[in-house]
Amino acid sequence: MLEARDISVRLGRSVIVHGVDFAAKPGQLTAICGPNGSGKTTLLRAMTGDLPCTGTVTLNGRDIARLAPWELAAMRGVLPQASALAFPFTVLEVVEIGLSRGRAAGQTRAAMQALARVDLAHHAGRPYQSLSGGEQQRAQLARVLAQVGAPTDADGPRWLLLDEPVSALDIAHQLEVMQIARDFADAGGGVVAVMHDLNLTAMFADRIVLLAEGHVLSAGTVTEVMTSETLSRAYGCRLQVGTAPPPGTPFLLPHAARLAAE
Amino acid sequence: MRRRSFSAIAVSSAVYLALGALGAALSPAEAARGEADTLAIGGSVTEIVYALGQEHRLVARDTTSTYPPEATALPDVGYMRALSPEGVLSVGPDLIVSEEGAGPPETLAVLEEAAIPFVTVPGAFTAEGVAAKIRAVGDALDASEAAETLAAEVANEIEAASARAAAHADAPKRVLFILSAQGGRLMGAGDDTGAAAIIELAGGVNALEGVTGYKPLSDEAAAAAAPDVILMMDRMGDHGASAEELFALPALAVTPAAEARALIKIDGLKLLGFGPRTGAAVSELATALYGD
Amino acid sequence: MVALTDPAALDAPAPPDRLARARRLHLWLALGLVAISLASLTVGATGVQLLDVVRSLARGEELSRMEQVVLLDIRLPRLVMGLAVGAALAVSGAVMQGLFRNPLADPGIVGVSAGAGLGAILAIVLGGLLPPALLGLAGGHLVPLAAFLGGWISTLLLYRVATRRGQTSVATMLLAGIALAALSGAVSGVLVYVADDTQLRDLTFWGLGSLAGASWTKLAAALPILLIAVSGAMLLGRSLNALALGEATAAHIGIPVQRMKRLAILCVAAATGAAVAVSGGIGFIGIVVPHLLRLASGPDHRALLPNAALLGAALLVGADMISRSVVAPAELPIGIVTAVLGAPVFLWILLRQRGVVDL
Numbered sequence: 001m002l003e004a005r006d007i008s009v010r011l012g013r014s015v016i017v018h019g020v021d022f023a024a025k026p027g028q029l030t031a032i033c034g035p036n037g038s039g040k041t042t043l044l045r046a047m048t049g050d051l052p053c054t055g056t057v058t059l060n061g062r063d064i065a066r067l068a069p070w071e072l073a074a075m076r077g078v079l080p081q082a083s084a085l086a087f088p089f090t091v092l093e094v095v096e097i098g099l100s101r102g103r104a105a106g107q108t109r110a111a112m113q114a115l116a117r118v119d120l121a122h123h124a125g126r127p128y129q130s131l132s133g134g135e136q137q138r139a140q141l142a143r144v145l146a147q148v149g150a151p152t153d154a155d156g157p158r159w160l161l162l163d164e165p166v167s168a169l170d171i172a173h174q175l176e177v178m179q180i181a182r183d184f185a186d187a188g189g190g191v192v193a194v195m196h197d198l199n200l201t202a203m204f205a206d207r208i209v210l211l212a213e214g215h216v217l218s219a220g221t222v223t224e225v226m227t228s229e230t231l232s233r234a235y236g237c238r239l240q241v242g243t244a245p246p247p248g249t250p251f252l253l254p255h256a257a258r259l260a261a262e
Numbered sequence: 263m264r265r266r267s268f269s270a271i272a273v274s275s276a277v278y279l280a281l282g283a284l285g286a287a288l289s290p291a292e293a294a295r296g297e298a299d300t301l302a303i304g305g306s307v308t309e310i311v312y313a314l315g316q317e318h319r320l321v322a323r324d325t326t327s328t329y330p331p332e333a334t335a336l337p338d339v340g341y342m343r344a345l346s347p348e349g350v351l352s353v354g355p356d357l358i359v360s361e362e363g364a365g366p367p368e369t370l371a372v373l374e375e376a377a378i379p380f381v382t383v384p385g386a387f388t389a390e391g392v393a394a395k396i397r398a399v400g401d402a403l404d405a406s407e408a409a410e411t412l413a414a415e416v417a418n419e420i421e422a423a424s425a426r427a428a429a430h431a432d433a434p435k436r437v438l439f440i441l442s443a444q445g446g447r448l449m450g451a452g453d454d455t456g457a458a459a460i461i462e463l464a465g466g467v468n469a470l471e472g473v474t475g476y477k478p479l480s481d482e483a484a485a486a487a488a489p490d491v492i493l494m495m496d497r498m499g500d501h502g503a504s505a506e507e508l509f510a511l512p513a514l515a516v517t518p519a520a521e522a523r524a525l526i527k528i529d530g531l532k533l534l535g536f537g538p539r540t541g542a543a544v545s546e547l548a549t550a551l552y553g554d
Numbered sequence: 555m556v557a558l559t560d561p562a563a564l565d566a567p568a569p570p571d572r573l574a575r576a577r578r579l580h581l582w583l584a585l586g587l588v589a590i591s592l593a594s595l596t597v598g599a600t601g602v603q604l605l606d607v608v609r610s611l612a613r614g615e616e617l618s619r620m621e622q623v624v625l626l627d628i629r630l631p632r633l634v635m636g637l638a639v640g641a642a643l644a645v646s647g648a649v650m651q652g653l654f655r656n657p658l659a660d661p662g663i664v665g666v667s668a669g670a671g672l673g674a675i676l677a678i679v680l681g682g683l684l685p686p687a688l689l690g691l692a693g694g695h696l697v698p699l700a701a702f703l704g705g706w707i708s709t710l711l712l713y714r715v716a717t718r719r720g721q722t723s724v725a726t727m728l729l730a731g732i733a734l735a736a737l738s739g740a741v742s743g744v745l746v747y748v749a750d751d752t753q754l755r756d757l758t759f760w761g762l763g764s765l766a767g768a769s770w771t772k773l774a775a776a777l778p779i780l781l782i783a784v785s786g787a788m789l790l791g792r793s794l795n796a797l798a799l800g801e802a803t804a805a806h807i808g809i810p811v812q813r814m815k816r817l818a819i820l821c822v823a824a825a826t827g828a829a830v831a832v833s834g835g836i837g838f839i840g841i842v843v844p845h846l847l848r849l850a851s852g853p854d855h856r857a858l859l860p861n862a863a864l865l866g867a868a869l870l871v872g873a874d875m876i877s878r879s880v881v882a883p884a885e886l887p888i889g890i891v892t893a894v895l896g897a898p899v900f901l902w903i904l905l906r907q908r909g910v911v912d913l
Contacts, residue, residue, distance in 0.1 A: 048806060049805070050802055050805070052719075068810065069805055069808045069809060069810050069811070070808035070809075070810070071808075072806075072808065073806065073807055073808025074808070077806070078803070078806040080800070080802060080803055080806075083799055083800060083803060084800065085798055085799060086655035086656065086657075086797075086798045087652075087655075087657070087798050087848065087853035088848070088852075088853055089795075089798065089852075089853055089854070090569060090572070090852075092568065092569055093572070093573075093795075093852075093854065094799070097795050097796055097798075097799065097807065098807050108568050108571070109568075112566070112568050115566075116566065121566035122566045124566065124568060124569050125569025125570070147807065322883065325884070337883055338883070338884055339883045339884055340881075340883070340884030340885055341755070341759075341884075343752065343755055343756060343759070344755075344759045344764070344766070344885070344887075345766075346599070346766050346878065346883065346884065346885035347627075347628050347766065348598045348599045348600055348624060348628045348629070348878065348883075349599045349878075349882055349883030349884055349885055350883065351599070351600045351620065351623070351624060351628075352598070352599030352600040352601065352882065352883045353883055363752055365756075366766070366767055367694045368766070368767040368768070368769045368772075369766065369767075371769065372623060372627050372628055372769075375623050375627050376619060376620065376623040376627075377619060475750045475751070476750070476751055477747070478747070
């Protein structure tokens, strides 16, 4: 379980997140959605331990504020929105950075497997800085996968915390990455992802937490949360939700306000 | 790229080694020794050694030892406050005679370890001071008789020149010694400097009052000093400013010295060395000031 | 748990292992270091030859006083000092470049150089004003002690300024360092004004750097600090790699970032402080050595740090050989040699890197 209770985050003078409760179960992909500035990334960063916040966050039953960085790292991997690299490491070396101490022979293999998963195995020897933005994002995902895939003493399911994992990717790789997240959840891991793309969310997520202005507007299964009224209210524009095959999966079309005669 | 970088490192290391070895190979060969066994440190010390007729005792000198010109043919162990221990040892001295202020202390400690006698001679900016210096050098070189003679000579010279200059005690000239005028910035000599002492001996008055040591002068301070005469060192090749350039500076243009175009240049070591030529320096300066 | 096997894609071969190659470089650099050390004991203005000394010892003869002094009191302490200072500067440079995520950082960036320089100037110009009891205690080592102290105080100051709520911002440290350097420059300027001729000369020579002052006393004080600091820095390899991805990501990977920063700053302040204190201002080793090594064998800090220590030591000893030889029996300040050789190398590196890396 990843549980956050009564989380408030203050940045400077303003309060970005107000008293938010959040819960995610392993085996599920939980999406955090909402308009820009609603506090999605801030909430995620509070749960990864980056930002100081009031309230408690527990991961696999343990209060993260009491955990050392390496204990947390054994339980969860974090995929950031963007990643600059200061020195000319190769793609493979970047993936290996996430792995535990020592130079076990298995490390390179695990890293290569992770790279294969994100379709970058053939680029393993290239300088990371020569990759495109989308390729760099996939390389980072490989790093995170390698990190949470490494054997460890910690018990409890492993978690992936993803901050807009597909924003820079083309449609094929978007689907591929979301599938990887889905497979991870299906295998028993927990996934929490900040998502912009509502259609992808509908396709791959189990639950959505919808934020607006730092508060939880709605939380529940995909079908429960993704209704026209709820989404229109959250995003402040006219949105129409329909369903498409496979049956029961909602999708939405943005509506031009002028056409909203009904 | 990697291969080339490896070879770059290898090549540069080889260059380092080669240069080092080459430098070592080019070190001065051991001179024909004979009685040469002394290292002189300090321009005035070297001058005194030559004046005492003991130059055959010298194996090497330091950078400030530029007079007489023959001295520059000797190997140079470097600036006297930054001596290299192995460099000093390499010229094979059995005796080192030095002005005050040689260093660094670590080098002196190593020389002590090597049991090489190190004689420091006193240096005061007075006639007695010069005499004492000469005697000390003479004692170190076992030439005490010649030293006594020379010391007396020089002391008398200085005092005679001073006495002549004292005739003008009622209307002494104000003299401003300028160390350098680089880029229009003036460095002048205040109290407790060799320049101030020489000016005084020659019957002048140090125009720069209230300042100690060599200090940068503001334009106004230079004008307020109102010197009658500017005194500068005469550098070889004359890198110092010419009279026109100097008096064109706003700081000096309004001084009495500028009106009279009164600029005196005397060789630096002769003027400030406080050695055998000090008497001649005082004379020269006094004559230039008062025309006797 | 998650299965990451995708059989189809696994036939992509793994690229060559740069870390292993970089570690093989340890051996070559070590050999080079031994060679240059032996050369350094042999080369010198007095012409005392190491080989002759070894032969004499083998025959059971006693060494002449000259040979003893030259070898044991001049060349050997100088060699040890050069090795330690060279390693310290190079490793400090590599650590700072890793910490600030910038290949242009130099060891002095945490304020050590500014503070050490100020300490030295204070000692040179105002040292005479201290009560004789204190001077006696310093025992002629006032300048190095003051420089070391100055380096520590300024690093501590910068650290305090840049650390809020237990988090150190390296960006703040950088900017505060610029301010500190300016302040230190101003105070130095005043001291330069007040200084007399001989003090000015001493200042200048101190700034140019020299290993000539190497003595067993100085080594007794400086060597333990240098060794401990350099060894401590070796622990930072993995952390610095992770830091290249950014501090947040490094923390996510499990690196205790704040602790690691403290260790890095501590080691660099100690190493650079001690190095500058005993040998004055020697430049370029801290910047150029890590760069050369990154070009040659990659940026992995686990190999970079030990290689930097070896190469830095060798280069400084080599530079010292040159400084002792080219104008013998006088000596060129070593800072001049490292600058003359380092600047063109640095330019060459920058030119090569154009278009490959966005600096």
